Amino acid sequence: MSNREHQFILPTNSACRSPMLNSASMTVHHSRAQWRISFASSLSLALLSAVLLDLPFPIAGPLPPWRAIFGWIALVPLLYVLLAPQEIDSRRYLWRSTLLAYICGVVWYVLNCYWIYQTMTTYAQGVSPLGGVGILLLFSAVLGLYFSLFGLILAFLRRASRGIIVPLAVAPFAWTAIELLAAHLTSVPWDQLGYSQVDNLMLTKLAPFTGTYGISLVLVAGNSLLAAALLTRNIHTRLRFGTGAVLLVVLLQLSSVFPSKPSATTAYAVLMQPNLDVGAYNMWIGPEWDEHASWMLQQSLRTCSPAYIGMPITGIPPVTPPCGRNFPPPGVVVWPEAQSPLLSDSPSTVALLHSLATTAHAPVIAGMLGHDDQGTYNSAVFTAPDGTPKGRYDKIHLVPFGEYIPYRKLFFFAHKLTEQLADLQRGKTRNVFRTDDHVFGTFICYESIFADEIRPFALNGAQVFVNVSDDGWYGDTSAPWQHLNMARMRAIENHRWILLDTNNGITTAIDPKGRVTYSAPRNVATSLVVRYGYEDDLTFYTRHGDLFALACGIIIAGALLYFAFSRRSA
Numbered sequence: 001m002s003n004r005e006h007q008f009i010l011p012t013n014s015a016c017r018s019p020m021l022n023s024a025s026m027t028v029h030h031s032r033a034q035w036r037i038s039f040a041s042s043l044s045l046a047l048l049s050a051v052l053l054d055l056p057f058p059i060a061g062p063l064p065p066w067r068a069i070f071g072w073i074a075l076v077p078l079l080y081v082l083l084a085p086q087e088i089d090s091r092r093y094l095w096r097s098t099l100l101a102y103i104c105g106v107v108w109y110v111l112n113c114y115w116i117y118q119t120m121t122t123y124a125q126g127v128s129p130l131g132g133v134g135i136l137l138l139f140s141a142v143l144g145l146y147f148s149l150f151g152l153i154l155a156f157l158r159r160a161s162r163g164i165i166v167p168l169a170v171a172p173f174a175w176t177a178i179e180l181l182a183a184h185l186t187s188v189p190w191d192q193l194g195y196s197q198v199d200n201l202m203l204t205k206l207a208p209f210t211g212t213y214g215i216s217l218v219l220v221a222g223n224s225l226l227a228a229a230l231l232t233r234n235i236h237t238r239l240r241f242g243t244g245a246v247l248l249v250v251l252l253q254l255s256s257v258f259p260s261k262p263s264a265t266t267a268y269a270v271l272m273q274p275n276l277d278v279g280a281y282n283m284w285i286g287p288e289w290d291e292h293a294s295w296m297l298q299q300s301l302r303t304c305s306p307a308y309i310g311m312p313i314t315g316i317p318p319v320t321p322p323c324g325r326n327f328p329p330p331g332v333v334v335w336p337e338a339q340s341p342l343l344s345d346s347p348s349t350v351a352l353l354h355s356l357a358t359t360a361h362a363p364v365i366a367g368m369l370g371h372d373d374q375g376t377y378n379s380a381v382f383t384a385p386d387g388t389p390k391g392r393y394d395k396i397h398l399v400p401f402g403e404y405i406p407y408r409k410l411f412f413f414a415h416k417l418t419e420q421l422a423d424l425q426r427g428k429t430r431n432v433f434r435t436d437d438h439v440f441g442t443f444i445c446y447e448s449i450f451a452d453e454i455r456p457f458a459l460n461g462a463q464v465f466v467n468v469s470d471d472g473w474y475g476d477t478s479a480p481w482q483h484l485n486m487a488r489m490r491a492i493e494n495h496r497w498i499l500l501d502t503n504n505g506i507t508t509a510i511d512p513k514g515r516v517t518y519s520a521p522r523n524v525a526t527s528l529v530v531r532y533g534y535e536d537d538l539t540f541y542t543r544h545g546d547l548f549a550l551a552c553g554i555i556i557a558g559a560l561l562y563f564a565f566s567r568r569s570a
Helices: 003-007 019-054 065-072 076-083 091-112 115-123 129-161 165-185 193-197 203-210 212-231 235-257 287-300 347-360 445-449 451-459 479-494 540-544 547-569
Strands: 267-273 332-335 364-372 375-383 389-394 432-434 439-444 464-469 498-502 508-510 516-519 526-532
Touching: 019 076, 019 091, 065 193, 065 212, 065 235, 076 091, 076 129, 076 165, 076 212, 091 129, 115 129, 129 165, 129 547, 165 212, 165 547, 193 203, 193 212, 193 479, 203 212, 203 479, 203 540, 203 547, 212 235, 212 547, 267 287, 267 498, 287 347, 287 526, 332 347, 332 464, 332 498, 347 364, 347 375, 364 439, 364 464, 375 439, 389 432, 389 439, 439 445, 439 451, 445 451, 445 464, 445 479, 451 464, 451 479, 451 540, 464 479, 479 498, 479 508, 479 540, 508 526, 516 526
Parallel strands: 267 332, 332 364, 439 464, 464 498
Antiparallel strands: 267 526, 364 375, 375 389, 432 439, 498 508, 508 516
């Protein structure tokens, strides 16, 4: 046998094998085993982040204020798996980080927006339970891409900077910029992280300047400090990061428990809650019309809601509503967005609104279908106290697949999903309604989640906001409460009262600090009498919009360009 052949013959007896060969073999197997265990552990931590991230938001009812604490720690497991010591020079590291962040995002959207399943299986035509699951997963799979972008950015900066300080320092700006991207690219800014702190009266002081984005940035900064404490090797540095994070959370979280004085009120409103079935089109033919019209007239004359005094929904004591027979006329009477036969150009509707206004001696804002030569709209009609129609606001931001079909040729089958699908036209102007003394800004349902689209009402002179909505499509899920908290943030950002009038709840008044002052019970046909006030000031956010979030985007773009060119030069 030649020497060459001898080099490739290994002894079959393991006792005769080379120690170096055994060591190398063990190293390879250990490395592969460690990769499998590491990925499984990382996946578990990414899923833990998704669960923790769902806790500071409403799940099946109003959010207990103490659960907001989870917003400070929810991202720590995800940040840890993205930045923990590992082989960062391999392409696998970038893909792995992106995948883990994506899985976290998909699971969070499934947990947070589970109500999509119930809405689709209950009200969509021909959608089976399996189809409902598929729609929810598709929705979550698309929006989860924003999480994957966050993971990719942090992994790239980790590899380019050769450390954890840069990605952790940049993480708050990246998260904020991606929230802005989601709000404008796919138009789904649902439950941005900052909404989890809507009851934090200290932290929400940022909102009139930065919008919700500033609160999100502070929360991610707190998460980054905690993650730094876990990732750093130096015990003294670890203590400093950990202590700083704890002090930040304690300062900002506990300061919100101290009561502040209530916002001043100068008027009261009557908010009707008809509790109409969202799954049926109510025709109100003959005597049924007279019955509903009589009920509306009775409710418009209410000056008290004694049955609901002392029923706060967020742990905040309610403001006692006005009561008394000789009380002055209300500042406004509101009818919500609802499945009713009210049409803006119908003589019977115009006559009903005339009766409501002249009976209550007050302006009336009523949700209904608007109609003109251009088409049909989801509208709110304003009638003056003397019964004269004064204007109409047509909803501008429509619900895709609920009020119109986007990309009609691509989604040609979408009209079969929902029996109640109305292919509506978009409004063009954010009209405000003016009386002799005051100005009302009205927006409709889903529009309340778009911060940059609500502030123009204040810029146009609105002294109080009126949000007419129909949350009946959500059923008894988390969605009505999530929707409420987003509307509360609009009050804070613009320093305006919001009169939130819904078909079946949550009907309430929100003060300029975002506090729910008084509310009607859900799923009950009633009306609510609430106090409110008028405000004239314009906040920085009202004047300048998402300037802060845009600055975060510029910072991120600059950081990525700097490290990309630095790495290329090196």
